[in-house]
Amino acid sequence: xxxxxxxxxxxxxxxxPRPDDAVSLLIKKEKGESYDISxxxxxxxxxxxxxxxxxxxxxxxxxxxxxxSKIGYSTYIKDRYTGFxxxxxxxxHLDLIDYPEFRKRMAAFNGPPTxxxxxxxxPIEPKDTSLLTKDIENFRAALSAARVTEGFINAxxxxxxxxxxxxxxxxxxxxxxxxxxxALAPEYEAITKAGFVVQVxxxxxxxxxxxxxxxxxxxxFVKRAHFNVEVLNDALxxxxxxxxxxxxxxxxxxGPHDHDIALDKIxxxxxxxxxxxxxxxxxxxxxxxxWKAWGEARLPDDVVLLPxxxxxxxxxxxxxxxxxxxxxxxxxxxxxxxxxxxxxCGFGTFAGFSKVDAGIAWKKLKSLVDGAAxxxxxxxxxxx
Numbered sequence: 262x263x264x265x266x267x268x269x270x271x272x273x274x275x276x277x278p279r280p281d282d283a284v285s286l287l288i289k290k291e292k293g294e295s296y297d298i299s300x301x302x303x304x305x306x307x308x309x310x311x312x313x314x315x316x317x318x319x320x321x322x323x324x325x326x327x328x329x330s331k332i333g334y335s336t337y338i339k340d341r342y343t344g345f346x347x348x349x350x351x352x353x354h355l356d357l358i359d360y361p362e363f364r365k366r367m368a369a370f371n372g373p374p375t376x377x378x379x380x381x382x383x384p385i386e387p388k389d390t391s392l393l394t395k396d397i398e399n400f401r402a403a404l405s406a407a408r409v410t411e412g413f414i415n416a417x418x419x420x421x422x423x424x425x426x427x428x429x430x431x432x433x434x435x436x437x438x439x440x441x442x443x444a445l446a447p448e449y450e451a452i453t454k455a456g457f458v459v460q461v462x463x464x465x466x467x468x469x470x471x472x473x474x475x476x477x478x479x480x481x482f483v484k485r486a487h488f489n490v491e492v493l494n495d496a497l498x499x500x501x502x503x504x505x506x507x508x509x510x511x512x513x514x515x516g517p518h519d520h521d522i523a524l525d526k527i528x529x530x531x532x533x534x535x536x537x538x539x540x541x542x543x544x545x546x547x548x549x550x551x552w553k554a555w556g557e558a559r560l561p562d563d564v565v566l567l568p569x570x571x572x573x574x575x576x577x578x579x580x581x582x583x584x585x586x587x588x589x590x591x592x593x594x595x596x597x598x599x600x601x602x603x604x605x606c607g608f609g610t611f612a613g614f615s616k617v618d619a620g621i622a623w624k625k626l627k628s629l630v631d632g633a634a635x636x637x638x639x640x641x642x643x644x645x
Contacts, residue, residue: 272323276607278619313403420465420489424473506538513606543568569605584632
């Protein structure tokens with residue numbers, strides 16, 4: 262994983278707006294409708310090429326494939342592994358339970374979910390390894406035509422999969438997580454062996470407290486999160502830590518977030534992860550004040566922080582000067598070389614299901630690049 266040397270580098274959380282033809286095919290696939298596989302492959306390859314070019318054109322340093330071929334960051338594995346079926350109805354988030362009218366407005370604005378929440382109903386085994394192979398090949402081809410610093414590919418953590426795809430098969434939660442980790446380990450390894458950084462998405466360390474694991478006490482949740490990170494580390498045993506970054510967030514949606522677990526309660530979990538990069542929400546109004554905690558986190562000097570400088574759940578376009586100020590205050594505390602400016606979360610968490618307009622999302626991302634340039638000039642001038 263690269264570190265900043267002469268300027269603040271820029272990245273994001275991974276998922277980006279998908280073009281309409283890609284979304285249409287992903288939804289057909291999700292619904293079990295017929296579609297042309299060769300057309301699907303052609304559209305995805307072109308969409309990845311386009312999204313990498315867009316990132317490079319606006320000046321991003323560390324880019325992804327936009328998670329273009331996935332219906333969702335946490336549920337895609339049902340297409341790659343056996344053992345999933347039987348949809349289920351999810352509970353409202355703890356912070357939204359008391360606001361049914363707000364939930365209706367959210368649903369009206371976002372539209373119906375495009376993805377299925379399934380259960381584990383059988384043993385988890387590889388089903389279609391070609392899907393990951395195609396992702397890697399498409400990304401490599403796209404990068405060959407772009408001038409960027411580094412590339413990364415997202416992969417789900419065992420804990421976030423369990424939070425979205427409930428267990429009906431394994432005798433215990435622990436056995437389910439271990440089975441998921443065993444299945445996902447080859448994915449982590451394949452991504453890094455291809456020369457890309459793997460970003461393991463771990464909202465199960467934070468968001469799942471008030472969503473998938475909301476029935477647990479805070480103490481029980483933290484204990485579960487510690488178990489999740491230990492199992493994740495074991496799944497990463499053959500992957501160099503410098504090729505791993507994790508993403509931690511409290512949920513990519515606009516809402517009260519007043520049931521979010523505090524960062525200091527989960528910092529020991531984050532600190533235990535086998536990762537040289539930590540991506541986290543820093544612009545979210547419920548957590549922006551916690552930036553000071555990173556100066557007290559006692560992280561090794563070679564750990565890179567990827568703080569969110571943009572809120573990914575609103576259509577406000579942050580001013581570059583605000584972005585620069587957010588970067589500078591963290592860089593002054595932990596060191597400019599350790600900061601890569603990023604986003605709070607993704608702009609395409611689930612295909613075709615987002616409150617943020619695609620065009621506005623790209624305008625926000627350009628503001629991130631511009632803000633990083635402003636901060637770089639001031640930070641390096643200060644050190645001269």
